[in-house]
Amino acid sequence: MSEADRRQIDTGKVREFCERLFEAYGFSGDNSKIISDVLIRADLYGIESHGVHRLIRYNDEITSGQVDVNAKTEIVHETAISARMEANKAMGQLVGVEAMKLAIRKARESGCGMVTVRNSNHYGIACYYTNMAADEDLMGISMSNTEAICVPTFGSQAMTGTNAMAVAMPADPVVFSFDASTTVVPRGKLEVYKKNGEPLPDLWALDKDGKPCADAALVIENIINKSGGGIAPLGGVGTLHGGHKGYGLSVIVDLFSAVFSGGLTSNYVNRKPDHTGICHYFMAIDYGIFGDKKSIRAGMSKFLQELRDSKKAEGHSRIYTHGERKEELMAQRKNNSIPINEKTLEEMKNLANKLGVEFSL
Numbered sequence: 001m002s003e004a005d006r007r008q009i010d011t012g013k014v015r016e017f018c019e020r021l022f023e024a025y026g027f028s029g030d031n032s033k034i035i036s037d038v039l040i041r042a043d044l045y046g047i048e049s050h051g052v053h054r055l056i057r058y059n060d061e062i063t064s065g066q067v068d069v070n071a072k073t074e075i076v077h078e079t080a081i082s083a084r085m086e087a088n089k090a091m092g093q094l095v096g097v098e099a100m101k102l103a104i105r106k107a108r109e110s111g112c113g114m115v116t117v118r119n120s121n122h123y124g125i126a127c128y129y130t131n132m133a134a135d136e137d138l139m140g141i142s143m144s145n146t147e148a149i150c151v152p153t154f155g156s157q158a159m160t161g162t163n164a165m166a167v168a169m170p171a172d173p174v175v176f177s178f179d180a181s182t183t184v185v186p187r188g189k190l191e192v193y194k195k196n197g198e199p200l201p202d203l204w205a206l207d208k209d210g211k212p213c214a215d216a217a218l219v220i221e222n223i224i225n226k227s228g229g230g231i232a233p234l235g236g237v238g239t240l241h242g243g244h245k246g247y248g249l250s251v252i253v254d255l256f257s258a259v260f261s262g263g264l265t266s267n268y269v270n271r272k273p274d275h276t277g278i279c280h281y282f283m284a285i286d287y288g289i290f291g292d293k294k295s296i297r298a299g300m301s302k303f304l305q306e307l308r309d310s311k312k313a314e315g316h317s318r319i320y321t322h323g324e325r326k327e328e329l330m331a332q333r334k335n336n337s338i339p340i341n342e343k344t345l346e347e348m349k350n351l352a353n354k355l356g357v358e359f360s361l
Contacts, residue, residue, distance in 0.1 A: 006339035009361050014052060014338060015040050017348070017361060021055065024355040025062050026069040031094055038093040038124040043338045045326040049188025050125045052340060053195075056347045057122070058091075065274035067091050067121050073098060081110045084261055085117045092123030092144075092278065099282045100129040100142070107138050107284035116256070117280040118263025122146070126166035127179035127326075133284040134168040134175045137293070141283040142166045143253045147270035149223050150183045151230045153244040156210030158223060158230030161266035162186040163253035168323070169287075171301045177323030182250035183231045187223065190216045190231065195343045203236040205229070212237055256281040 015036055022032035043051030061067045071090035075083050083102055087095045099115040106113025123129075126142045133140025146161030164186070166179035184204045193200055194216040207213040208228030222229045234246025250266075257279040258265045264277035271277075287296050304321045312319060340348075345361065352359035 006341055007345060008337040009340050009345075011040065011044070011333055011336060011338050013361055014043070014340070017352070017357070017359070018052065018055070020357045021348075021351060021355060024357050027091070031091070034097055035091055035093045038096070038128050040338075041128055041330075042125045043340075044330040044333045045125070045127075046329045047125055047326075048341070049186055049192055051338075052348065053188065053192065053344050054122070054124075055344075055351060059351055061121060061276065065089075066270075066276045081106055081112050082114045083116075085115055087117050087120035089119060089121065089275065092121040092280070093128075095120045096123040096129050096142075096280060096282070097132070099280065100132045100140070100284065103282045103284040104133055104136055104138060107133070107286045108136075111286045111289040113282075113284045115282045116261035116263075117282070118258070118261035118277070119275075120278045120280055121276045122278060123280060125179060126164040127168065127177050127323075129282060130166045130168035130179070131175065131177055134170050134177070136284075137170050137297075139170070139285040139287050140166075140168040141281075141285075143256050143281040145254050145257045145264075145266045145269060145279050146187070147223070147276075147278075148266045149187050149230045150233055150247070150250050150266075151206050151210065153233060153239060153247045154210075156206065156208065157228055158226075159267045160233075160247070160250035160254060161269065162231075163250040163257075163266065165249070165253055169300055170297055171304050172297070173301075174304075174321065174324050174327055176300065176304060176321060177326065179322075180234070182234050182246050182253060184234060184236055184246070185231065187220070187231065190220055192341070194220060195341060203232060203238075203241075205231050206237065253281075254279075 018036035019032045022035050039051055068089040071088040074086040076086050077084040085099055095117055099117050103113035103115045129142040130140030143165045145163050148158040150160040151158050162181045162183050164181045169176040199214040200216050203212055205213050205219040206229045208222050213219055233243045235242035254265045261279045263279035269277045307321055308319050349359045
């Protein structure tokens with residue numbers, strides 16, 4: 001479905017609606033703004049799967065008790081450069097901002113800051129947090145595990161999660177900002193295909209027997225019911241296109257987020273109706289520990305420009321570096337509008353009616 005098939009909604013109005021909605025759940029005004037900002041940033045970047053499309057899922061998690069609106073985080077272990085945080089079922093976006101701020105402070109003080117988090121919830125787009133570090137002229141890294149949706153190479157049972165990883169490095173004129181799942185696509189992308197009634201591309205997903213499956217609804221149902229199958233690792237089914245490499249990367253994310261935090265690995269996440277157990281990892285690096293910061297930033301900027309200027313493939317006029325497309329799209333949408341699927345708008349309207357929130361989109 002193209003943008004032409006979606007309704008263009010004023011960005012400011014969507015933001016205001018989201019803030020009112022989260023306040024209706026019981027979040028403070030400031031916290032509602034943080035959660036909404038992460039969601040809206042995803043839509044501004046064109047990452048529909050992690051934008052307001054997620055509101056219906058967050059409603060289910062809040063009302064089921066997986067998210068505790070009044071949760072307070074705790075630091076259970078800390079050193080000069082690291083901390084282990086217990087989220088106590090707090091909203092993932094709130095935990096993410098708090099943890100990255102702590103990592104940034106430690107990086108300012110000690111050159112490097114790392115924070116692991118356990119017992120959290122879905123935190124949105126990973127690049128939101130890495131860009132927080134880049135905005136402070138620091139390098140940022142973030143990872144998060146999720147409920148098991150990824151089938152190991154040669155397997156038929158989902159064992160690891162979407163397990164996104166993101167890296168942001170200051171550069172001119174645009175920050176290098178990489179953000180990707182270690183699966184071919186995140187679960188949210190399957191939900192978008194299901195909502196649009198479209199078949200999945202070849203080798204994206206597998207059925208309960210480990211065979212390729214193009215039915216998004218069936219794959220999602222199998223993931224929810226833990227009945228087998230799921231999404232292929234980055235690289236796709238098998239090893240021909242490097243699926244085993246994506247599988248390895250997904251395990252690495254569980255190492256940094258779950259194992260280091262003492263939390264749940266992906267295969268145990270979301271096994272209880274009132275407990276998600278998602279884990280995160282955040283890192284901020286003052287890259288000045290490697291030498292003159294201006295020189296390092298200039299070196300990165302030069303390399304990125306050389307990538308953009310390198311020889312183009314036939315039929316193509318531009319090479320992008322990671323983060324460019326998102327920033328350009330955000331510039332277009334920020335003071336204008338964002339495209340929203342009609343079914344998502346219907347879900348938003350139903351949530352508004354349920355919570356007594358005005359719906360005027």
